[in-house]
Amino acid sequence: MPDFLTRSIDWLRRLFRRGTAPGRWVEGSVFSWSGVIGLHPFLVPRRGYRLYVPRGYARRPRAPLLVLLHGCRQTSSELAQGSRIAAWADANRSLVLMPEQAERANPYGCWNWFDARTIAGKGEAAIVARMIEKVARRWRADAPRVMVAGMSAGAALAAILGLRYPDVVRAVATHSGVACGATASPYTALPVMKRGPETDVAAVALRARGSRDVHVPLLVVHGAIDDVVAPRNGEALARQYLAFNGIDVPRGADTTLPPADVDTRARGSPETRTREWHRGGRPVVRLVEVQALGHAWSGGDPSLPGNDAKGPDATAMIGEWLLRAGA
Numbered sequence: 001m002p003d004f005l006t007r008s009i010d011w012l013r014r015l016f017r018r019g020t021a022p023g024r025w026v027e028g029s030v031f032s033w034s035g036v037i038g039l040h041p042f043l044v045p046r047r048g049y050r051l052y053v054p055r056g057y058a059r060r061p062r063a064p065l066l067v068l069l070h071g072c073r074q075t076s077s078e079l080a081q082g083s084r085i086a087a088w089a090d091a092n093r094s095l096v097l098m099p100e101q102a103e104r105a106n107p108y109g110c111w112n113w114f115d116a117r118t119i120a121g122k123g124e125a126a127i128v129a130r131m132i133e134k135v136a137r138r139w140r141a142d143a144p145r146v147m148v149a150g151m152s153a154g155a156a157l158a159a160i161l162g163l164r165y166p167d168v169v170r171a172v173a174t175h176s177g178v179a180c181g182a183t184a185s186p187y188t189a190l191p192v193m194k195r196g197p198e199t200d201v202a203a204v205a206l207r208a209r210g211s212r213d214v215h216v217p218l219l220v221v222h223g224a225i226d227d228v229v230a231p232r233n234g235e236a237l238a239r240q241y242l243a244f245n246g247i248d249v250p251r252g253a254d255t256t257l258p259p260a261d262v263d264t265r266a267r268g269s270p271e272t273r274t275r276e277w278h279r280g281g282r283p284v285v286r287l288v289e290v291q292a293l294g295h296a297w298s299g300g301d302p303s304l305p306g307n308d309a310k311g312p313d314a315t316a317m318i319g320e321w322l323l324r325a326g327a
Contacts, residue, residue, distance in 0.1 A: 023055040023090050030134055034126035037115045039186065043104055047127050050076050051135055052096040054089040064094040065141035066322055067132055067161075067169075069154025071176075072110040074306060076100045079151060082300040082307040083315045092319060097135050099128050113156030114189040119181050121164030124157060129165045147322040149173035149219075151297055151306070152229060156180075159237060162216045163208040163244060171325030172241070173219040173318040176229045176295055179236045180204055196232030200252055205244035215245060215279075219286050219321040221314050223293030231289065238287045242277055245284040260287075272312055283324070288317065 027050055035045025057063065066089070070079040076098035080086060089096045101109050105124070117123035128148075136146060148169050150158035155177025162172035163180045181204035182197035183189045192198055218241035222234030235255035242258070243249050250256040260275035270292035277285045290298050290311050298314040300307025 020056040021058075023057075023086055024053050026051045026053060028134075030127060030131040032127045032130040034122045035124065035130070036117065037105065037112050037123040038117045039112055039115050040105060043102070045123075045127055047102055047105075047124070047131070048100045049131055049135070050080070050098045050100065051139070052080070052086050052089050052098070053139070054086075054093050054095065057093065057095070057139075059140040062140050062142035064092070064145035064147070064322055065097060065132070065136055065139075066094055066319070067097045067099070067128070067146070067148040067158075069099060069111060069128070069148070069150030069157050070101070070109070071150070071152030071154050071306065072106075072108045074109060074151070078304055078306075079154075079297075082297050082304045084301060085315060088315050088319050092323065094319070094322070095135070095139055095141055097132065099131055110153040111150075111157040112186075113153055113160060113178060114183050114186045116186075118157070119160060121160070125160045125164055128157065128161060129168055132165075132168055144170055145322060145325065147171040147173060147318075147325060149175070149318050149322075150177065151175045152177065152295065156182075159218075159240070162218065162241070163205060166212070166214045166216045169216065171217050171219075171322060173221070173321055174234075174237055175221045175297060175314055175318075176223060176226055176234075177220075177237060178229060178233045179240045180208075182233065182236060193229045193233070196230055196255060197236045201236050201240040202243040202249050202251060205240045209244050209246075213246065215282065215284070216241070217245070217282070217284050217286075217321070217325050219288070219318060221288045221290065221298060221317060223295065223298070223308075223311075224289050224291045225293065226295045228295035234287060234289065238275075238277075238285045241285050245279055247277060247279055247284065257287075266312075270311060286321070288312075
């Protein structure tokens, strides 16, 4: 629905006070001059998006904004259905922004997380950052509660956004993702997915951090038997964001993690292990490893591919992380 029509409907509802407005999807697109990707330099740097406006939303008080990025061979609509994100948004009065990859940008519908310009914060990272700024301003989102989450390739782009735009993105959640700059070349993206980073991802984080004192907490959800994106990548993400948030980690191209402040195991079907690291009394990284989970959204709608109903509810975990990060 075009923005001008949405604004008119909202105005009329407020004028006549005709009950609670239902939740609805709004579509739009964003252009960014910095959004050109090296892999397709002649592609117009514009991407579309779908925004879910929750039931009864009236712009006051300001609401959290969750940005949810789909994976490869997946659309934003499919991720929305699989994650049941609209129901969560209605229950928690949260806006949900779902960017859509352009067909010409990647034949498999993947976000180009391995593109050098995107890794550096330009390319598709710049387009999505511009998208967040536009939506947050237009719909009066609460700036301290803007979080980017994603599945697989979307998780990899979410990790980039957290490092490159810490003034825009206040928290990150990755499901089956890869660390920012984990691959040195687009040609080694597949081996990195299978075996883990080929670079020192902590060094990437330290360069991104510079002299700033940043706080961008990260939630990592990863399946222990993921044969598409190896679990080592989840550990590498945790290590990268520990470094980014000012916690010392071993250096080198490995996934060694310091001892966690909290380390618990929850028995069930499947079993989970949760590790959490704090700084100054605040959580900075939570790593949730789900046993017997492959490359699928944990607790998702099993009627769609790429979802596993048996795992813990990833949508609930991500939502709780968003609300906690803005506390």
